[in-house]
Amino acid sequence: MIYPKLAVVGCGLIGSSVIRAARAAGAVRAVAVADASAAHREQIAALGYADLVTADVAEAVRDADLVVFAVPVQAMGPAAAAAAPALKPGATVTDVGSVKVSVAEALRTAIPASIHLVPGHPIAGTEQSGPASGFAELFRGRWVILTPDADETPAYQEAVARLSDFWTALGAQVDVMDAAHHDLVLAVTSHLPHLIAYNIVGTAADMEEVTQAEVMKYSAGGFRDFTRIAASDPTMWRDIFLANKDAVLEILGRFTEDLQALSRAIRWGEGDKLFELFSRTRDIRRGIIIAGQESAEPNFGRDRTAPPPGPAGS
Amino acid sequence: MIYPKLAVVGCGLIGSSVIRAARAAGAVRAVAVADASAAHREQIAALGYADLVTADVAEAVRDADLVVFAVPVQAMGPAAAAAAPALKPGATVTDVGSVKVSVAEALRTAIPASIHLVPGHPIAGTEQSGPASGFAELFRGRWVILTPDADETPAYQEAVARLSDFWTALGAQVDVMDAAHHDLVLAVTSHLPHLIAYNIVGTAADMEEVTQAEVMKYSAGGFRDFTRIAASDPTMWRDIFLANKDAVLEILGRFTEDLQALSRAIRWGEGDKLFELFSRTRDIRRGIIIAGQESAEPNFGRDRTAPPPGPAGS
Numbered sequence: 179m180i181y182p183k184l185a186v187v188g189c190g191l192i193g194s195s196v197i198r199a200a201r202a203a204g205a206v207r208a209v210a211v212a213d214a215s216a217a218h219r220e221q222i223a224a225l226g227y228a229d230l231v232t233a234d235v236a237e238a239v240r241d242a243d244l245v246v247f248a249v250p251v252q253a254m255g256p257a258a259a260a261a262a263p264a265l266k267p268g269a270t271v272t273d274v275g276s277v278k279v280s281v282a283e284a285l286r287t288a289i290p291a292s293i294h295l296v297p298g299h300p301i302a303g304t305e306q307s308g309p310a311s312g313f314a315e316l317f318r319g320r321w322v323i324l325t326p327d328a329d330e331t332p333a334y335q336e337a338v339a340r341l342s343d344f345w346t347a348l349g350a351q352v353d354v355m356d357a358a359h360h361d362l363v364l365a366v367t368s369h370l371p372h373l374i375a376y377n378i379v380g381t382a383a384d385m386e387e388v389t390q391a392e393v394m395k396y397s398a399g400g401f402r403d404f405t406r407i408a409a410s411d412p413t414m415w416r417d418i419f420l421a422n423k424d425a426v427l428e429i430l431g432r433f434t435e436d437l438q439a440l441s442r443a444i445r446w447g448e449g450d451k452l453f454e455l456f457s458r459t460r461d462i463r464r465g466i467i468i469a470g471q472e473s474a475e476p477n478f479g480r481d482r483t484a485p486p487p488g489p490a491g492s
Numbered sequence: 493m494i495y496p497k498l499a500v501v502g503c504g505l506i507g508s509s510v511i512r513a514a515r516a517a518g519a520v521r522a523v524a525v526a527d528a529s530a531a532h533r534e535q536i537a538a539l540g541y542a543d544l545v546t547a548d549v550a551e552a553v554r555d556a557d558l559v560v561f562a563v564p565v566q567a568m569g570p571a572a573a574a575a576a577p578a579l580k581p582g583a584t585v586t587d588v589g590s591v592k593v594s595v596a597e598a599l600r601t602a603i604p605a606s607i608h609l610v611p612g613h614p615i616a617g618t619e620q621s622g623p624a625s626g627f628a629e630l631f632r633g634r635w636v637i638l639t640p641d642a643d644e645t646p647a648y649q650e651a652v653a654r655l656s657d658f659w660t661a662l663g664a665q666v667d668v669m670d671a672a673h674h675d676l677v678l679a680v681t682s683h684l685p686h687l688i689a690y691n692i693v694g695t696a697a698d699m700e701e702v703t704q705a706e707v708m709k710y711s712a713g714g715f716r717d718f719t720r721i722a723a724s725d726p727t728m729w730r731d732i733f734l735a736n737k738d739a740v741l742e743i744l745g746r747f748t749e750d751l752q753a754l755s756r757a758i759r760w761g762e763g764d765k766l767f768e769l770f771s772r773t774r775d776i777r778r779g780i781i782i783a784g785q786e787s788a789e790p791n792f793g794r795d796r797t798a799p800p801p802g803p804a805g806s
Contacts, residue, residue, distance in 0.1 A: 276713075301710055301712050301713050302712065305777070320712060321709065321710060321712070323710075353709075359701075362701055362702060363702050363706050363707075363710055364710065364713060366695075366696050366699060366702050366707060366715070367696070367706075367707055367710045367711055367713045367714065367715040368710070368713025368714045368715065370692060370695075371692060371713070371714035371715050371717070371718055372714050373751075373754065374688055374692060374718075374751075375714070375773075376754070376769055376770055376773050377747065377750050377751045377754055377769075378684060378685060378688060378747060379773040379776050379777075380750055380769050380772065380773055381680075381684075381743070381746050381747045381750045382680050382681070382776070383772060383773070383776055384746070384750075385680060385743075385746075387673075387676055388676060388677050388680050390776065390779065392677050392681075393677075393680060393681055393776070394776065394779045394780045395635065396615050396635060396637075396677055396678065396681040396682070397681055397780055398615050398616065398634060398635070399590075399615050399678060399681045399682025399685070400681065400682045400685035400686050400689070400721050401680070401681040401682065401685050402780060403685070403717045403720070403721060404685055404688075405773070405776050405777040405780055406717070406777065407714050407717060408770075408773040408774070408776070408777065409773070409774050409777035409778075410770075412766075412767050412770035412771045412774070413767065415766070415770050416763050416766040416767045416770060417763075419758045419766060420758065420761055420763055420766070423758055423759065423761075426758060427755065427758060427759060429695070429699075430751075430755055430758075432695050432698070432699075433691065433692060433695045434748070434751065434752075434755075436691050436694055436695045436698070437687075437688075437691050437744075437748065438748075440687065440690070440691055441741065441744055441748075444733045444734065444737055444740060444741060444744075445737065445741060447734055447737070449730050449731075449734055452726075452729070452730040452733060452734070453726050453727065453730045455690060455691075455694050456690055456722075456724075456726035456729050456730060457726045458694065458697060459689075459690050459693040459694055459697070459719070459722040459723070460722070460723050460726070462693050462696070462697055462704065462707070462708065462719050462722070463619070463693075463719040463720065463722065463723035464723075465704065465708045466708045466711055466716060466719055
């Protein structure tokens with residue numbers, strides 16, 4: 179038992195997975211949940227993981243030893259402001275936001291200095307949304323990045339260590355890094371991929387010469403993987419791009435520059451340039467497989483009902 | 493038994509899957525394979541599916557009732573020229589190329605008029621390459637597109653119907669369409685997705701501020717799916733982009749235009765525009781799931797060893 183009382187503010191896919199995993203691990207004794215959606219509150223109550231389910235953030239966080247903000251990035255500040263008056267001095271406040279600089283600032287502005295603020299980001303999720311889509315194993319083997327303050331006091335350091343123990347108990351591996359660096363790393367590994375996926379699916383949807391039925395029918399040639407990413411929660415992602423604007427635009431600029439060079443190589447039939455790039459990108463994949471981030475045979479059993487799909491079919 | 497003798501020219505992932513599936517379905521009696529690679533020939537001989545494994549294309553296609561060219565797109569013409577003198581009058585020649593207009597033209601130029609040419613493209617594959625990576629179930633439930641000539645003669649129509657029966661016996665569903673339309677549809681559903689995946693992985697590899705170790709470590713946030721696609725065979729894909737240049741550049745132009753609008757919306761904080769696009773792209777995904785192209789829960793069991801991955805994790 180790591181925290182006597184856990185409060186989760188915003189209980190969608192991630193929030194509900196946190197309470198499921200915390201219960202499964204016996205990491206908490208009491209669980210309180212605050213969610214603005216009546217439909218969500220009903221589903222959460224039905225799950226039976228929470229002792230208290232309310233629309234009142236202050237009521238949920240009262241006496242909590244750990245408060246996890248799991249609302250969309252742009253809603254973090256207002257949620258923290260609503261919680262502030264009821265937060266217990268010495269409690270730890272964290273979040274699961276995909277952007278850290280702006281969220282940490284919003285939280286720090288809203289909550290009293292007597293609270294230990296340790297911003298965090300579990301790199302886990304699916305394209306599903308809502309409390310019903312959560313599951314206790316979501317964080318198993320995944321990385322959680324914490325971006326603590328420079329605060330060297332023993333009390334704060336103890337709070338960071340305890341939060342790290344909490345995530346470890348939920349099955350995750352914990353890394354600590356600077357918030358700005360987190361935002362740049364995630365712009366590359368997550369935000370740009372989502373932006374590109376949303377864009378390519380949008381481009382395909384707007385084609386006149388190719389019907390949507392055809393796009394869906396022949397999506398096994400590579401397109402399908404993009405549609406899965408592009409099915410992610412619209413509110414969550416709108417907020418991420420707006421909150422990590424500078425890093426995303428910086429990476430997007432590099433991507434566009436590279437794409438123009440690639441386009442030019444195709445136009446002028448520069449096969450060697452294409453071959454060189456296509457060979458180089460293979461190494462990254464091998465690195466990911468070697469690093470154990472994914473099975474060497476992702477094409478088998480990738481989903482329950484379909485035959486072995488061809489993510490790289492042509 | 494649909495064809496007494498099958499000859500496969502070029503026996504990598506697709507070619508070896510064709511002979512495995514044809515054997516498993518009992519669709520052929522004899523199988524001859526021609527492959528330029530000594531290493532491939534060794535592997536194919538070891539598999540035991542072929543009666544003849546040779547480097548000599550003419551020797552392999554002699555007396556064959558169906559000849560399947562499964563070499564990279566740019567190698568189709570030369571391979572067909574090598575086969576031409578030995579082709580049996582009345583035999584059917586097809587291919588598995590991902591581009592149809594240029595390949596059909598290359599084949600038609602090389603082979604005699606006495607041969608029934610029925611270009612084809614099975615939309616199936618994995619990012620693996622080589623004969624050892626093939627499997628008999630690769631085509632099960634997948635689409636095969638045939639792009640036959642306008643030739644209305646009964647003999648040609650019979651040849652088309654028979655080839656269709658062959659693919660059906662291998663577990664595929666067969667569609668017939670115009671070659672130019674095929675090239676446009678695949679530019680959207682397969683060629684652009686691969687181009688984008690190669691590009692984003694290349695951009696990430698060139699970052700100075702973010703190490704490759706970090707990119708791999710945090711790839712679960714969306715990037716990982718791109719690395720799988722970007723691990724596809726470099727020669728095959730170089731050829732595809734060069735052979736389908738016009739359609740690819742056309743679609744790429746639209747993609748870039750849309751991406752610039754998206755970039756502008758982020759820069760100017762136009763959240764509504766982002767939300768509108770991100771909501772619209774969800775519908776395509778639903779369509780694919782409803783169409784049964786993929787399980788509704790692709791995030792579970794996507795690969796054998798990894799925990800439930802988060803393709804859309806953030």
